[in-house]
Amino acid sequence: MLKKAPEPILPQPTTPKGRATLARILASGRETFGQAGYVSMRMSDLAERAGLSMGALYRYFDNKDDVFLAIIHDIHNELYAASRxxxxxxxxxxxRKAILESNRGYLTHYRNHRKVMRAFIEATMVDPRYNDMWWYMRERHIIRVATALERDHGITEVNRxxxxxxxxxxxxxxxxxxxxxxxxxDAAADMLPVADAACIVSEIWYCTLFSKMT
Structure with a gap:
């Protein structure tokens, strides 16, 4: 059974203004964590970028981990959807087409949020909650593909x-x-185009899983 990921503690604003403020905090959090990294990011940095006082920010989130967990939770769901x-x-x-489409969606979204993903990898090294989230993210993807592989192609073994x-x-x-x-x-200066990246990893996926069909 897939172990449940840590759930973010999200406020539940009841007014349009409150919901807009929450969305602004989370959007600003992606930028702030992406720029500062997980360890160095401060709530004062987030308040400044979101255009809020510290008191206003703390009415929504108690600490930076509540913010970051909510951000990573959202990005995971976006990655999961993008790779379907x-x-x-x-x-x-x-x-072969499905694998390429899935990897292109995953890599595109990863690239678009690369700075936050860098901060996430940093966070997994210092806080077990993020390590649990990382494990849940990869397990959820693996289980989805394993289920489809058996359902659609009857494949339960690869190379015995x-x-x-x-x-x-x-x-x-x-x-x-x-x-x-x-x-x-070091990748920022010369990033591999997503189309090329998707082709590279997808051919490895296809040749590994469907070697008897090639």
């Missing part, structure tokens, strides 16, 4: 090993590649 093929039957009928073993390696490869190509500080 557009048509339900595409993985069954056109697995449980398919999950290969999926763990493939997911790790994609995740680490995304970090190296987009989130690592």
């Amino acid at each position: 093929p557009g048509e339900p039957h595409i993985f069954r009928d056109h697995p 090993m449980p398919a999950r073993i290969s999926l763990e390696a493939l997911a790790s490869m994609t995740e680490q590649s995304a970090y190296v190509w987009y989130a690592h500080p």
